[in-house]
Amino acid sequence: MNEPEAPFANVAIIGLGLIGGSVGLAVHETMPKVRTYGWDADAHVREVAAERNLAHAIPANIDDAVADADLVVLCVPVRAMESVAAQLKGKLKPTCVISDVGSCKKSVADAIARQLPGQPIVPAHPVAGTEHSGPEAGFASLFQNRWCIVTPAEGVDQAHVDKVIAFWRAMGATVETMAPDHHDRVLAVTSHVPHLIAYTIVGTASDLEEVTRSEVIKYSAGGFRDFTRIAASDPTMWRDVFLSNKDAVLEILQRFSEDLTALQRAIRWGDGDALFDRFSKTREVRRSIIEEGQDDARPDFGRHDHGDAPGAGMPGDDSD
Ligand SMILES: NC(=O)C1=CN([C@@H]2O[C@H](COP(=O)(O)OP(=O)(O)OC[C@H]3O[C@@H](n4cnc5c(N)ncnc54)[C@H](O)[C@@H]3O)[C@@H](O)[C@H]2O)C=CC1
Numbered sequence: 354m355n356e357p358e359a360p361f362a363n364v365a366i367i368g369l370g371l372i373g374g375s376v377g378l379a380v381h382e383t384m385p386k387v388r389t390y391g392w393d394a395d396a397h398v399r400e401v402a403a404e405r406n407l408a409h410a411i412p413a414n415i416d417d418a419v420a421d422a423d424l425v426v427l428c429v430p431v432r433a434m435e436s437v438a439a440q441l442k443g444k445l446k447p448t449c450v451i452s453d454v455g456s457c458k459k460s461v462a463d464a465i466a467r468q469l470p471g472q473p474i475v476p477a478h479p480v481a482g483t484e485h486s487g488p489e490a491g492f493a494s495l496f497q498n499r500w501c502i503v504t505p506a507e508g509v510d511q512a513h514v515d516k517v518i519a520f521w522r523a524m525g526a527t528v529e530t531m532a533p534d535h536h537d538r539v540l541a542v543t544s545h546v547p548h549l550i551a552y553t554i555v556g557t558a559s560d561l562e563e564v565t566r567s568e569v570i571k572y573s574a575g576g577f578r579d580f581t582r583i584a585a586s587d588p589t590m591w592r593d594v595f596l597s598n599k600d601a602v603l604e605i606l607q608r609f610s611e612d613l614t615a616l617q618r619a620i621r622w623g624d625g626d627a628l629f630d631r632f633s634k635t636r637e638v639r640r641s642i643i644e645e646g647q648d649d650a651r652p653d654f655g656r657h658d659h660g661d662a663p664g665a666g667m668p669g670d671d672s673d
């Protein structure tokens with residue numbers, strides 16, 4: 354079978370942690386003719402990345418990493434995107450497409466456009482990851498059968514958008530396009546606020562007095578264990594997500610805290626019907642997700658035999 358032509362010949366990846374490293378490995382596996390260049394601000398990360406072959410070439414400076422690039426993918430924490438973009442001024446081919454993998458899109462796209470006006474910018478967000486980070490954490494199959502949301506700026510040439518979509522599809526992702534601020538509201542509910550809740554409950558448990566805390570660890574049931582996995586996620590990355598997606602996160606948190614107050618009131622006043630109604634509704638949400646074959650973040654989970662669904666038992670999947 355003939356391999357489809359890769360959309361970009363030379364790809365530069367800036368930031369060689371979990372996501373950047375996975376992009377490098379996935380490109381090597383799925384688009385073997387593509388030449389990859391990598392760079393990271395941390396020299397130790399560059400060393401580990403070279404040992405793991407996360408990119409074909411990892412030069413000592415960023416200029417050499419991007420000079421020949423047809424696509425640059427920024428894979429750094431969201432509040433570091435602007436300073437990296439600033440370093441790229443005057444260093445790129447005029448046709449080079451700039452993309453990123455940030456967990457929030459509006460502020461990142463604005464920041465990149467401020468620094469690189471005139472350069473084609475096509476942001477993307479692979480909705481795939483783990484609680485692990487760093488150059489050891491990446492793996493080639495991370496994006497297989499996962500969503501990737503592309504959020505093109507208005508007015509960007511459709512040919513560039515199509516190539517970025519083809520790039521993510523080649524790595525196994527299912528791509529959807531969305532307006533950046535809509536993306537940020539959706540992800541605030543489905544990812545950002547859930548992470549904040551996990552950080553909160555695990556923090557609350559760890560602040561309990563000594564005896565109780567050891568019991569929390571000893572008796573931690575499934576639900577709490579899941580929270581501890583999420584709450585082990587990278588502090589720099591998540592600090593940046595909350596500060597960059599401030600408005601959408603605060604809006605959802607406001608609604609969350611009103612709903613929590615209603616439950617608190619029902620408990621205080623012994624209003625069993627209110628509790629029962631709420632829990633019945635949320636049970637329906639779960640049931641409809643399963644009926645739609647979405648018992649997982651994977652786009653076509655449920656249409657496979659679960660045992661060998663792509664990604665099952667992947668590194669970083671600590672669920673037990
Ligand atoms: N961790 C996850 O599950 C997911 C993360 N993302 C997004 O991907 C991006 C990267 O996240 P991870 O790979 O998880 O983080 P990571 O911490 O594993 O890797 C980030 C890398 O960026 C480097 N870096 C930081 N500032 C830099 C700068 N100014 N110049 C060059 N390199 C710099 C760090 O040294 C590090 O190696 C973030 O924007 C995050 O929001 C998107 C989807 C999932």
Ligand SMILES: O=C(O)C(=O)Cc1ccc(O)cc1
Nearest residue numbers: 456479480481482483484544
């Ligand atoms: O590990 C998990 O459960 C995640 O939720 C991974 C993740 C983290 C951040 C993203 O923007 C997308 C996916």
